[in-house]
Amino acid sequence: MSSQDNNSTFDPEDPSLTRFDLVREGARRDGVEIVHYEPRFPVPGTKAEKRVERNIALWFLATGVGALVFVVAYIWWPWEYHAGSGRDKFYTPILGVGLGLALLGLGAAQIIWAKRLLPSEISVQDRHNEVDTTEQKLTGVTLLNMNDELGVTRRRPLLKGALAFGMLPLGAAAIVPLGGMIKDPHKGEPLMKTGFDAKEFNKGKPVRLVREDGTPVRPQDVSVGGQITAFPGVDHGTTNVHADSPTLLIHLRDDDAREARKNLANKAVNALTDANDPNSGGMWENFVAYSKICTHLGCPASLYEQQTNRLLCPCHQSQFQITDNAKPIFGPATRRLPMLPITVDEEGFFVAKSDYKVPVGAAFWERP
Amino acid sequence: MKTKKIDLATLPKRSALQIDERFHMATPMRRLFNKVFPDHWSFLLGEIALYSFIVLLLTGTFLSLFFDPSMEEVMYNGVYTPLNGIEMSKAYESTLDISFEVRGGLIMRQMHHWAALLFMAAIVIHMLRVFFTGAFRKPREANWMIGFLLFWLGFMEGLFGYSIPDDGLSGTGLRVINAITQSIPVIGSWAGFALFGGEFPGTVIIPRFYILHVLIFPAIILGLIAAHMGLLVKQKHTQWPGPGRTNENVVGVRMFPGFAMKGGGFFMITFAVIAFMGGVFQINPIWLFGPYQASVISSASQPDWYVMFLDGIARLWPAWEIRVFDHTIPPIFWAAVILPGVIVHLGLLYPFLEARFMKDKAHHHLLQRPRDVPVRTGLGAMAVTFYMVLFLSGGNDVIAQHFDISLNAMTWAGRILLLLAPPAAYWITYRICLGLQQHDREVLAHGIETGIIKRAPDGRFYEVHQPLGPVDEHGHGLLEYEGAAIPKKMNKIGALGPAVKGFFIPRELPPPPPAKKELVDK
Numbered sequence: 001m002s003s004q005d006n007n008s009t010f011d012p013e014d015p016s017l018t019r020f021d022l023v024r025e026g027a028r029r030d031g032v033e034i035v036h037y038e039p040r041f042p043v044p045g046t047k048a049e050k051r052v053e054r055n056i057a058l059w060f061l062a063t064g065v066g067a068l069v070f071v072v073a074y075i076w077w078p079w080e081y082h083a084g085s086g087r088d089k090f091y092t093p094i095l096g097v098g099l100g101l102a103l104l105g106l107g108a109a110q111i112i113w114a115k116r117l118l119p120s121e122i123s124v125q126d127r128h129n130e131v132d133t134t135e136q137k138l139t140g141v142t143l144l145n146m147n148d149e150l151g152v153t154r155r156r157p158l159l160k161g162a163l164a165f166g167m168l169p170l171g172a173a174a175i176v177p178l179g180g181m182i183k184d185p186h187k188g189e190p191l192m193k194t195g196f197d198a199k200e201f202n203k204g205k206p207v208r209l210v211r212e213d214g215t216p217v218r219p220q221d222v223s224v225g226g227q228i229t230a231f232p233g234v235d236h237g238t239t240n241v242h243a244d245s246p247t248l249l250i251h252l253r254d255d256d257a258r259e260a261r262k263n264l265a266n267k268a269v270n271a272l273t274d275a276n277d278p279n280s281g282g283m284w285e286n287f288v289a290y291s292k293i294c295t296h297l298g299c300p301a302s303l304y305e306q307q308t309n310r311l312l313c314p315c316h317q318s319q320f321q322i323t324d325n326a327k328p329i330f331g332p333a334t335r336r337l338p339m340l341p342i343t344v345d346e347e348g349f350f351v352a353k354s355d356y357k358v359p360v361g362a363a364f365w366e367r368p
Numbered sequence: 369m370k371t372k373k374i375d376l377a378t379l380p381k382r383s384a385l386q387i388d389e390r391f392h393m394a395t396p397m398r399r400l401f402n403k404v405f406p407d408h409w410s411f412l413l414g415e416i417a418l419y420s421f422i423v424l425l426l427t428g429t430f431l432s433l434f435f436d437p438s439m440e441e442v443m444y445n446g447v448y449t450p451l452n453g454i455e456m457s458k459a460y461e462s463t464l465d466i467s468f469e470v471r472g473g474l475i476m477r478q479m480h481h482w483a484a485l486l487f488m489a490a491i492v493i494h495m496l497r498v499f500f501t502g503a504f505r506k507p508r509e510a511n512w513m514i515g516f517l518l519f520w521l522g523f524m525e526g527l528f529g530y531s532i533p534d535d536g537l538s539g540t541g542l543r544v545i546n547a548i549t550q551s552i553p554v555i556g557s558w559a560g561f562a563l564f565g566g567e568f569p570g571t572v573i574i575p576r577f578y579i580l581h582v583l584i585f586p587a588i589i590l591g592l593i594a595a596h597m598g599l600l601v602k603q604k605h606t607q608w609p610g611p612g613r614t615n616e617n618v619v620g621v622r623m624f625p626g627f628a629m630k631g632g633g634f635f636m637i638t639f640a641v642i643a644f645m646g647g648v649f650q651i652n653p654i655w656l657f658g659p660y661q662a663s664v665i666s667s668a669s670q671p672d673w674y675v676m677f678l679d680g681i682a683r684l685w686p687a688w689e690i691r692v693f694d695h696t697i698p699p700i701f702w703a704a705v706i707l708p709g710v711i712v713h714l715g716l717l718y719p720f721l722e723a724r725f726m727k728d729k730a731h732h733h734l735l736q737r738p739r740d741v742p743v744r745t746g747l748g749a750m751a752v753t754f755y756m757v758l759f760l761s762g763g764n765d766v767i768a769q770h771f772d773i774s775l776n777a778m779t780w781a782g783r784i785l786l787l788l789a790p791p792a793a794y795w796i797t798y799r800i801c802l803g804l805q806q807h808d809r810e811v812l813a814h815g816i817e818t819g820i821i822k823r824a825p826d827g828r829f830y831e832v833h834q835p836l837g838p839v840d841e842h843g844h845g846l847l848e849y850e851g852a853a854i855p856k857k858m859n860k861i862g863a864l865g866p867a868v869k870g871f872f873i874p875r876e877l878p879p880p881p882p883a884k885k886e887l888v889d890k
Contacts, residue, residue: 030402032622074472081447081468092475096647099475100640107636114629121626125404125618127604129731183566185557190567212663229663239441239455240569243543246663292663297547297682297700298568299540300665314667315540316683317765317775330776332682334689334699362547363689363698365556 027123036122052116059109066101073098191364194291195232195242196340197355208233209249209289209342209350216349219287222251225306229292230350244360246292246300247340248311249350250322256309257286260323267325269357270339282339287350289340290326291360294318296333298361311337335363401624406607410497412634414515417490419638420483421593427480427646428582434470436462437532437578439571448655456534456659459574463533463654479646484526486642488674491519499718499748501735503606505728509719511599514592516715521589523674528581530652530672532574539660541671543568544682551701569660609734609852618733668766676762677755681707684761684782739808740851742801749797750790757786808854812836813844818858834858 010025011017024034041049079091147154185191193200196207208216209230214237222228227250231238237245252260261283264270270282279285290311294301299315309322310329318333320326326337338360341353359367388394405411438458444451446461448468456464466473495515498504504512531538531545546568550560565572604618613619621627645651658664671679685703689696714721722744723729738745760767761782768775815833823829836855837847855861868874 026398027402027622030399032402032404034622079471083449092478093647095472095475096644098647100644100647103636103640103643107633107638107640110629110633110636114626114633118626118629121621122619123402123404123622124612125402125604127616127618127733129616129733181562181565182558183561185561185567191557231663240539240660240662243569243662244567298543299669300663302663302665303667312775314665314765315544315669316679317779328687331779332685332687332699332703334687362550362700363696364550364560365553365695365697367696368694 031126031128033124034121035124037119039119040116049117052112056109056112056117059105059112062105063102063109064105066098066103066105069098070095070102071098186366191366192359194356194360195234195237195245196247196352198352201232201234201237206345206351206353207237208345209247209352210237212238214238217249218348219251219285219344219350222249222287224251224286225253226251227304229302230289232352244291244293247289248292248302248304249287249289249342250304252286252288252309252323254286256323257283260288263324266327267336267339270325270341279343282341284342284344284350287342288322289342289350289352290320290322290337291340291356292337293361294333295328295335295337295360296331296362301337400601401622403601403604403623404618404620405623405627406605406613406618406620408608410501411605413490413494413497415631415634416638417487417494417518418593418597419635420487420490420642421589422635423483423639423642424480424487425586427476427483428586430476431466431473431480432582434462434466434473435459435532435578437575439534439569439574451655451658454659457574459532459534459578460654460659463535467655475643475646478649478651479642480529481651482645482649483642484529485651485672485674486638488519488522488526488672491515491522492674495519496748496752500738500745501606502732502741502744503735504719505732506719506723507603507731508599508606509723511596511603512719513716514596514599516712518589518592518596520712521585521592525581525585525589526672527675528577528585530675532578532581533652533654534574534660535654536657536660536664536666537654537669537671539569539662540665540669541675542573542660543662547698548700548704551698552705553695553697553701556701569662604733606733606735609850613734615731615733668763668769670763670766673759677758678704678708678762680758680761680764680782683764683779684758684786686783734851737851737853739801739804742798742805745801746794746798749793753790753793754786757782757789761786805849807856809849811854811856812847812849815845816856816858816861818863834861834863836861 012022012025020037027034040052073091073094077091077094078087081088150156188200195201198204198207201207210216210233211228212231214233216233217228217230227248230247230249232242232245232247234242236242261272261278261281264272264281264283272278272281274280282288292300292302294313294315296313296316296318299313301311301313301318301320303312303314304310304322305312311320311322311326312318313320313331313333316332318331319329320333320337321329325339328334328336338356338358340356342350343353345351436458440458441455442458442461444454444456444461444464446452446464446469448464451464463477466477468474498512498515527541527545531542546560546564549563550556552559561567563573563576564570565576605620607613607618607620610619670676681703682700685699688699688702691697738748761778764778764782765775767773768778815835818832818834820832821829822832835843835845837845839845858864
């Protein structure tokens with residue numbers, strides 16, 4: 001390359017060189033040729049140039065005004081939230097408009113400056129695609145191929161073995177602390193239970209169905225065709241501690257209840273245990289209770305269509321037929337919503353005869 | 369006493385000399401400043417992602433000063449009276465406080481959210497640009513992979529951020545995440561319990577997601593962005609083919625001053641748009657959703673847009689449960705674990721798959737127009753269509769409601785379209801590409817239609833065509849098809865003269881129109 005010669009003959013102190021000569025020489029040494037570099041306004045001070053300058057100045061002005069609006073509003077505008085409409089509702093929009101204007105002005109000014117005032121430029125840079133095989137070779141033997149010096153593979157096999165013996169357990173030692181996160185999902189089988197498990201959460205006494213505020217539910221509290229969300233009447237039963245327990249208690253109309261009772265036989269765990277006792281299955285009178293936790297991904301299946309007795313999960317649109325053991329009839333859910341077997345205790349409140357007989361919520365590997 | 373006056377004019381020069389004496393920065397700095405950037409609007413898309421990420425870091429830092437990622441239950445007693453007396457987690461309470469009781473907190477939250485949405489959108493559009501122009505080809509496969517991983521890291525990062533306020537929607541999202549984790553065969557429930565520290569929801573998931581959201585994932589993303597940019601500087605930009613542009617050079621402007629100034633301006637404008645949106649357009653009004661309660665949901669529950677395709681596949685996937693040896697493989701495993709896994713790997717390895725299929729081992733620094741690679745463009749259209757069907761299905765309940773369509777019909781339409789629309793998109797795109805190519809070749813051969821109709825002495829009418837270059841004895845253009853843009857209208861080659869500049873009044877006098885003689889008769 002001739003750049004070596006040029007470098008030696010190039011004298012940066014030469015007084016005849018302009019600033020641009022130096023710029024061009026620097027670029028040349030970086031493999032960049034500036035082929036075109038012309039001022040936008042060859043004659044300085046024309047009206048057109050002044051117009052561009054004023055334009056840029058205006059945008060800088062906008063920056064100042066916008067930033068000022070932001071700062072002043074941030075400090076003095078009444079920002080504290082009050083219910084209803086009021087000046088505080090404009091606090092965030094004013095900040096946004098102020099900051100937006102300030103930044104827009106700064107951005108626009110820079111871009112206009114670059115596009116309209118900086119000289120127009122076309123530069124060509126060499127990519128240097130070619131690979132220097134000598135360099136590759138020299139680097140390869142010195143850096144990557146140190147076997148002569150280290151001799152691990154041939155002369156010192158002991159070191160190879162010792163290194164492997166040391167490193168493999170060390171690698172494992174780097175990972176095992178994550179084991180602190182492991183929790184046994186089968187310890188107490190929490191996936192198979194809900195808050196309606198009397199033994200674990202209610203000292204063996206049947207768990208009542210309660211409303212969100214903790215009050216127990218009587219049959220007459222739910223109108224015909226209506227439904228309420230019920231929770232287990234245990235400690236934290238209505239909170240997310242028992243996130244698998246929300247239950248939909250539905251009061252079916254006579255016809256629907258008859259059909260639902262007939263269909264109980266379709267699902268063994270819900271079926272009547274005594275053919276002469278209509279309340280011996282999962283239902284009590286005209287009432288059914290199903291888990292509200294969708295068997296697809298665990299959203300609350302909460303949109304109940306009274307006319308068709310379908311329950312729809314609004315997350316992924318699985319639909320369940322309430323009058324047939326909450327069988328999935330459309331959408332991605334595979335399994336029925338589990339039924340909570342209910343009855344009424346001596347004080348007239350709904351209680352769960354037992355916990356759900358199948359795990360609630362989304363499926364998992366061990367689910368029977 | 370005599371004060372020594374600081375000479376401000378020579379201060380930069382003197383300090384630069386001092387710095388170079390110590391660090392020898394002159395040569396590498398100049399090399400960086402002289403890096404040439406080619407100019408095309410489509411090269412700005414990745415920049416939007418970068419600038420949005422900076423805004424995310426700034427606003428996120430502000431939010432972290434006030435956010436408390438704790439799942440401890442507290443009773444709300446604040447200025448937002450509709451929620452007074454309601455039990456909620458501290459995470460949700462502190463998000464309410466940021467929105468209502470921290471001065472300027474709401475705009476920061478909203479800017480953070482809008483910037484996240486913009487970040488993901490810019491990544492996707494940038495990725496499409498790189499894909500459809502073949503910019504990912506050798507030697508840039510590694511940068512494609514990094515960029516592709518950045519999308520998925522951004523996806524996870526967004527999901528964490530969406531989850532930690534513990535509002536009604538995000539808690540439902542967490543429950544879905546839990547269900548998806550538990551769907552993995554054999555280890556599912558163990559993985560779910562490890563992640564949530566026990567049964568859903570437990571008390572550790574939000575602190576864990578918080579540390580992932582504010583430290584681990586931002587650090588990885590930042591590192592990968594640095595690598596992305598480093599490789600870009602090292603390998604230099606691709607460029608469109610055109611006069612003087614070859615596979616061996618880069619034609620454009622140097623980084624300093626031209627590109628740096630425009631880039632800085634573009635950053636400010638991106639920032640401005642986010643600030644404006646954060647101030648004026650409401651996003652994620654968590655106070656309307658209420659705290660997370662396992663029993664509460666509303667219709668039209670949608671995640672952020674970049675997660676909607678996953679919601680879509682969860683809605684469309686049929687209820688195909690597999691039972692093996694008394695164990696269960698839930699259908700969601702295929703939809704939300706296997707399918708994204710396949711997408712990730714196909715996308716990650718696409719540059720290598722294409723090179724192998726095309727037996728292409730060459731270095732490529734010139735971009736390809738989508739029409740010139742119909743198979744790739746068709747595959748891309750296929751992927752985009754697949755994604756769009758899933759995306760729309762993620763909101764099919766909203767579509768069903770607004771257009772009064774049966775929800776079940778929407779689901780079935782999604783299922784059918786997911787199978788039929790991508791191949792159709794491939795075929796249509798392929799034909800369009802060939803058609804566009806053919807039209808380019810026709811213009812090269814016969815010239816541009818001028819719209820001037822002439823009548824020959826024998827009574828024949830014909831349209832005058834303007835050849836783009838020298839012609840052979842039959843009047844056919846000699847220019848070869850090079851894959852560069854071809855002017856197809858007379859004003860593209862200056863026949864009509866430039867447009868008059870100026871908004872209200874002409875800023876400069878328009879040049880006189882070219883004389884008619886300049887048009888070469890065919």
